[in-house]
Amino acid sequence: MEKEKILEVINVNKLYRNKPVLHDINLFLVKGEILGLVGESGCGKTTLSRCITGLITDYTGEITFNGHPIKQKNLKQIRQNTAHIQMVFQDPYSSLNPKKTIGWILEEGLRVRKQGTSDDRKKRVIEILELVALPIDVISRYPHELSGGQRQRVSIGCALMLNPEIIIADESVSSLDVSIQAQILNLLIKINKELGISIIFISHDLNVVYYLCDRIAVMNGGKIIECNIADKIYNNPQHHYTKSLLDSILI
Ligand SMILES: Nc1ncnc2c1ncn2[C@@H]1O[C@H](COP(=O)(O)OP(=O)(O)O)[C@@H](O)[C@H]1O
Numbered sequence: 738m739e740k741e742k743i744l745e746v747i748n749v750n751k752l753y754r755n756k757p758v759l760h761d762i763n764l765f766l767v768k769g770e771i772l773g774l775v776g777e778s779g780c781g782k783t784t785l786s787r788c789i790t791g792l793i794t795d796y797t798g799e800i801t802f803n804g805h806p807i808k809q810k811n812l813k814q815i816r817q818n819t820a821h822i823q824m825v826f827q828d829p830y831s832s833l834n835p836k837k838t839i840g841w842i843l844e845e846g847l848r849v850r851k852q853g854t855s856d857d858r859k860k861r862v863i864e865i866l867e868l869v870a871l872p873i874d875v876i877s878r879y880p881h882e883l884s885g886g887q888r889q890r891v892s893i894g895c896a897l898m899l900n901p902e903i904i905i906a907d908e909s910v911s912s913l914d915v916s917i918q919a920q921i922l923n924l925l926i927k928i929n930k931e932l933g934i935s936i937i938f939i940s941h942d943l944n945v946v947y948y949l950c951d952r953i954a955v956m957n958g959g960k961i962i963e964c965n966i967a968d969k970i971y972n973n974p975q976h977h978y979t980k981s982l983l984d985s986i987l988i
Pocket residue numbers: 753754758776777778779780781782783784785
């Protein structure tokens with residue numbers, strides 16, 4: 738039996754000022770897996786994730802979530818679809834509103850979608866804080882009062898608030914110290930294993946991707962040049978570009 742594809746990217750092309758940034762991208766995500774997307778800065782990783790989360794819609798080709806196209810015309814449908822696919826950004830310092838408390842920030846996704854009463858939302862915030870291992874008292878704190886690792890936990894918490902089926906973590910550990918990176922990676926593993934959330938993990942660091950992911954897609958110049966199970970990519974790369982990525986790690 739074929740494994741269930743929760744997400745499928747089919748022949749996606751995207752231009753910026755007539756310059757191709759994504760070139761015939763074909764990719765799928767199996768329900769429950771962690772897929773790594775690796776490649777140098779500027780190769781199109783963030784652009785692809787913005788297409789998948791519905792933030793970019795002017796691409797050609799198709800992206801389906803559970804078999805249905807995610808590209809929709811009206812805002813309500815876009816919000817419904819995108820609630821299932823949440824993004825965690827690289828730099829939580831710039832993605833968290835500095836003027837709002839962590840409690841307010843965590844509630845926001847539910848508030849804009851008018852989900853639950855104020856009490857329901859507060860209960861959910863407390864559940865999520867427990868899940869991402871943050872103390873309850875961060876509710877009344879501001880982003881600048883937290884450490885980098887704690888802010889990344891808040892970002893992951895924001896993504897989890899809406900009960901997503903897919904999380905896209907875009908360079909989510911790249912700006913953190915190695916020991917904090919490991920904690921955040923373990924949190925992503927816990928979310929994957931305990932909640933069954935499928936994850937696309939984006940990084941320029943093939944070592945981190947290998948540690949975390951079931952399969953790895955290698956991107957270069959807007960193309961997916963190789964995609965396979967993590968062990969094969971790491972130990973038996975087929976493409977010279979993947980080999981050069983590996984060589985640069987070993988040095
Ligand atoms: N808003 C934008 N307008 C014009 N060009 C962009 C924009 N965003 C990204 N690009 C270009 O698209 C290419 C891919 O960028 P990006 O998806 O951010 O790569 P990555 O995330 O892999 O570093 C780069 O050449 C970048 O300069």
